[in-house]
Amino acid sequence: MMNPTNTLTLNSQPFNPATSKVAVLGAGIMGPGIALVFAEAGYRVTMCEISPENLDKGMASLRDSVALKVSEGLLDDTQARQIIERVDARVGIEDTVAQADLVIEAVSEKKEIKQAVFQTVQKLAKPHTVIWSNTSTLNVFELIEPDMAGRLLVAHWFAPAHIVPLVEVVGDGGNTDRLVTETIDILKNIGKVPVRLNKMINGFVINRLQRLLGREIFYLLESGVISPEDLDIAVRASIAPRMQVLGVLQRYDFTNLNLSVRNFQDPDFTDPPFEAVPKYLQDRVNEGRLGVGTGAGFFDYQGRSSLEMQQERDRHLYRVLEALGEYVDGPRPVR
CATH class of the missing domain: 1.10.1040.10 (N-(1-d-carboxylethyl)-l-norvaline Dehydrogenase; domain 2)
Structure with a gap:
């Protein structure tokens, strides 16, 4: 059960719906569901795509998922409207990354695309901003510059992300131990069931x-x-x-x-x-x-x-x- 609280931290900074901004990069299979989970927990979320067409499809998927929850009696009309109002849609990622406290990378599972995203985040994000990669197989820790070490981890959700509870969490050794613990606390707080992987392995578990x-x-x-x-x-x-x-x-x-x-x-x-x-x-x-x-x-x-x-x-x-x-x-x- 989701129960957002003001006592959470991420990278030792307060992380809560009142002050923290979440960016979801990618509006394909996974992005809309992840955005929905955070919006339902009260967070302001911006979902980004590189093309208006893909962004429109992602927002349509999110709205459809919210409507289904209403039809299943899991939300009322007021709650549904508030959730959708918390999600902004944006073509491009630069402005959104610059304002975000948490960036969730859910782009195509291609090394060169993810590497470009990480470079943008490194250049524009605030010093305390954390990035979760939703990669399903890649060792993303090999794709970043040393300056980003300690701010990136894998938080691998499962489709449909707004329904399936599991999230696999793995960090880059000892320099992300605290971040992994904070991430697990946040995921539990928004209604997910996270598991910690002790080390990186391609494909995870x-x-x-x-x-x-x-x-x-x-x-x-x-x-x-x-x-x-x-x-x-x-x-x-x-x-x-x-x-x-x-x-x-x-x-x-x-x-x-x-x-x-x-x-x-x-x-x-x-x-x-x-x-x-x-x-x-x-x-x-x-x-x-x-x-x-x-x-x-x-x-x-x-x-x-x-x-x-x-x-x-x-x-x-x-x-x-x-x-x-x-x-x-x-x-x-x-x-």
């Missing part, structure tokens, strides 16, 4: 797990073992609900670790072959079946727009999270 799982998924599909529909049904009816209680590690304690050792040693178990890109996935891309945005991927969306599908996804996610309650808001090992 969840994306690495998903990457490995993806290789098995596409191997099973390409081998004709199961259909896409039945595969998703199988997951939803088995490991998905169990994970909410036991995660992925505590499950081994309940299975017994010696049995797990035998499973890893089983000579009859065939692991999927390594491919840079699984053929089953690449074939869909070659056919132009890219997913919701093109109307079809592994499933056919029958002409429904990506905005319609986003609404449908988000509506179900809200209901799942409401039903799960503390299993998502404050997940803990079973004791």
Whole structure:
């Protein structure tokens, strides 16, 4: 539950809705959701893009997400209007960066683009301004000048950012330990569930797990073992609900670790072959079946727009999270 307070600090400076300004750079998949979270917590947010068209799309996505929360009974009309009024839209980033206390980088996952953004922040931002990078795989600490060390960390959100609670937080060694602690406090205060990574690793934690799982998924599909529909049904009816209680590690304690050792040693178990890109996935891309945005991927969306599908996804996610309650808001090992 969001409960903004005046006792938070960021880079040892007071950080609160009354005085602190947040800049979100990028209005694509992640930016609007991140901006919504901060605006709902009472902060003034400026969302920036390099083109008016992309900015308009991002603001439309944000307004649509707010409208869905109203329709789900999570906000009333007054709250919705106040949230939208707290979000400014700006083409370009220079003026916004110069005024911000927190800059959240959510631009394209390309080294050269992120590096250019960091250079602008270094040149124009106030001395105490902190930058969170929402990179999903890159070691952004290699892309900055020494003068920015200690002011940059990774705060990796998950789509849709305004619904999925998790944020992975990782700093650049000892010189960002305090900043990581402050960031975790802020994220908890605005209703997120942050986890601290002890060191940098490309892809962080969840994306690495998903990457490995993806290789098995596409191997099973390409081998004709199961259909896409039945595969998703199988997951939803088995490991998905169990994970909410036991995660992925505590499950081994309940299975017994010696049995797990035998499973890893089983000579009859065939692991999927390594491919840079699984053929089953690449074939869909070659056919132009890219997913919701093109109307079809592994499933056919029958002409429904990506905005319609986003609404449908988000509506179900809200209901799942409401039903799960503390299993998502404050997940803990079973004791």
